[in-house]
Amino acid sequence: MRRCSRLAPALALLAAATLTGCASHEAKAAGCVSPGVTPNEVRIGLLYPDSGVLAPTFSSSRAGIDARIGLANERGGVHGRKIVYDWQDDRGTADANSQGARTLVERQNVFGVIESSFSASGSAQYLADRGVPVTGIATENIWSHYRNMFSFSYTDGNAVDTFGTFVHNRGGKRVLLVQAALSASVSELTSKYDQSIRAAGLDLAGILSYSSQADNPAETARRIAESGADTVIFLIQPPDYLQVLSALRGAGRLPGLVMAVTGYDRQLLETAGAQMAGLVIPVFYRPFELGGAAVETYEKAVTRFAPQIPQAQHDFALMSYVDTDMFIRGLETAGPCPTRRAFIDGLRSVTDYDAxxxxxxxxxxxxxxxxxxxxxxVQVNPTGTAFDVVDRDRCGREITP
Structure with a gap:
C-alpha cells in the first residue's frame, strides 16, 4: 500500500503532463484550421478571362503566377507549406467573375484569390463579406473600397498629370484618345487620361470609341487624321490598335506621337514590330531593359516554371507575378498557422513592399x-526590333477635384 501511495503522485504528474501535451497539440492544430490550409499545402484561387474578348490580353497571366509559385515552392513554400492553385474563367464579365469566385470559395475551398481581371467588381462584395484576401490589378474603383483587396498599383483614385506632362515634354499639343467601345472600366481610364492631358495644358482633340468587331480601321484612321491631333493615345488592346496603326501608316497620316496603355511584350514585338515602330507605352514597374537582380530572378523563374510562353518579357506576366508575390508576402505575415484575418491584418501593416x-x-x-x-x-525603336527606355521614373502629381 505504501508503494502504491508513493507511485500515485508520479502517475498523476505523468498523466497531467500527457493531457497537457495533448491539449497543447490539439490547440495548435485547431489554430491552423483555415479554408484551403492543410499541414502540407495552402490552396489559393485565380480569376481571369481564359475566354472572351479579353482573353488574348490576359493570356500570359498564368505564366507569371506559375513562375512565382514555382519559385516559392522550390524554396520550401511558405512556413513549410507548398502553394497550389485552382482557377476559374471569368470571361471578362462581372457575372462570370461573381460565379467563379463562389466556385473557388465554396466548392474548391481556397484560402484567398488572385484577380487577374478587369471584372473584379463582380465578386468584390462577396469576397469582402467573407473576409477572403484578394490581390490583383486595380483597374476598377472597388479596389480602394475594401480592406481585404490589395494591389501594387491603383488607377481608380484621383487622376495624375504624369501622362500629360510626358506628352508635353515630347512636344505634343493636341491629343486624341481612342477607347474601347462599351467598356465601363475603360471609360474610367479615359476620364483619367482626359484629366491628365488638360492638367498639363494640352488640348483634347476628342474621344473615339473603337471595336474591331464593329468599326472599320481605315475609317477610324481617317477620323484620327482629320482631328488635327499630333498625339494619339490608344486605350484599347494590341489586336485592335494594331489594325488602326496599320491603316494610319498606309495612309501616311501617322501622328507625331503614338501611345498605348498595353503592349509591352517582346513576343508581340516579334510578330508586329514594324507596325509598332515608335509606339510609346507607360509601365509602372521596372522596365526589363534596365536589368538588375529583380528582373533576372523574374526572367529565370518564367523560363523554368512557365515554359508555355516563349518570352518572359510580357507586361501581364510580370504583373501577375507581382500580384502572386504580394499574396505570398501576405501568407508570410499571417504566420505558421495562417488565417484569412491574419493575412489581411499582416499585409495591411506592411509599409515597404517592393516585390x-x-x-x-x-x-x-x-x-x-x-x-x-x-x-x-518605353518606346519601340524605329526598326520595330526592341524597346528603349525613353523616360525613367517620371512622377507626377495627383489632380484633386
Missing part, C-alpha cells in the same frame, strides 16, 4: 486607393 525590386517601394499600410503617379516610358 524584391520589381516595383518602386509602396506603403500598403497607408496607400489604399492611392493612385500610382510614377511611371517609366
Amino acid at each position: 524584391d525590386g520589381l516595383i518602386a517601394p509602396i506603403d500598403i499600410a497607408h496607400g489604399l486607393g492611392r493612385t500610382t503617379n510614377c511611371y517609366s516610358f
Whole structure:
C-alpha cells in the first residue's frame, strides 16, 4: 500500500503532463484550421478571362503566377507549406467573375484569390463579406473600397498629370484618345487620361470609341487624321490598335506621337514590330531593359516554371507575378498557422513592399486607393526590333477635384 501511495503522485504528474501535451497539440492544430490550409499545402484561387474578348490580353497571366509559385515552392513554400492553385474563367464579365469566385470559395475551398481581371467588381462584395484576401490589378474603383483587396498599383483614385506632362515634354499639343467601345472600366481610364492631358495644358482633340468587331480601321484612321491631333493615345488592346496603326501608316497620316496603355511584350514585338515602330507605352514597374537582380530572378523563374510562353518579357506576366508575390508576402505575415484575418491584418501593416525590386517601394499600410503617379516610358525603336527606355521614373502629381 505504501508503494502504491508513493507511485500515485508520479502517475498523476505523468498523466497531467500527457493531457497537457495533448491539449497543447490539439490547440495548435485547431489554430491552423483555415479554408484551403492543410499541414502540407495552402490552396489559393485565380480569376481571369481564359475566354472572351479579353482573353488574348490576359493570356500570359498564368505564366507569371506559375513562375512565382514555382519559385516559392522550390524554396520550401511558405512556413513549410507548398502553394497550389485552382482557377476559374471569368470571361471578362462581372457575372462570370461573381460565379467563379463562389466556385473557388465554396466548392474548391481556397484560402484567398488572385484577380487577374478587369471584372473584379463582380465578386468584390462577396469576397469582402467573407473576409477572403484578394490581390490583383486595380483597374476598377472597388479596389480602394475594401480592406481585404490589395494591389501594387491603383488607377481608380484621383487622376495624375504624369501622362500629360510626358506628352508635353515630347512636344505634343493636341491629343486624341481612342477607347474601347462599351467598356465601363475603360471609360474610367479615359476620364483619367482626359484629366491628365488638360492638367498639363494640352488640348483634347476628342474621344473615339473603337471595336474591331464593329468599326472599320481605315475609317477610324481617317477620323484620327482629320482631328488635327499630333498625339494619339490608344486605350484599347494590341489586336485592335494594331489594325488602326496599320491603316494610319498606309495612309501616311501617322501622328507625331503614338501611345498605348498595353503592349509591352517582346513576343508581340516579334510578330508586329514594324507596325509598332515608335509606339510609346507607360509601365509602372521596372522596365526589363534596365536589368538588375529583380528582373533576372523574374526572367529565370518564367523560363523554368512557365515554359508555355516563349518570352518572359510580357507586361501581364510580370504583373501577375507581382500580384502572386504580394499574396505570398501576405501568407508570410499571417504566420505558421495562417488565417484569412491574419493575412489581411499582416499585409495591411506592411509599409515597404517592393516585390524584391520589381516595383518602386509602396506603403500598403497607408496607400489604399492611392493612385500610382510614377511611371517609366518605353518606346519601340524605329526598326520595330526592341524597346528603349525613353523616360525613367517620371512622377507626377495627383489632380484633386
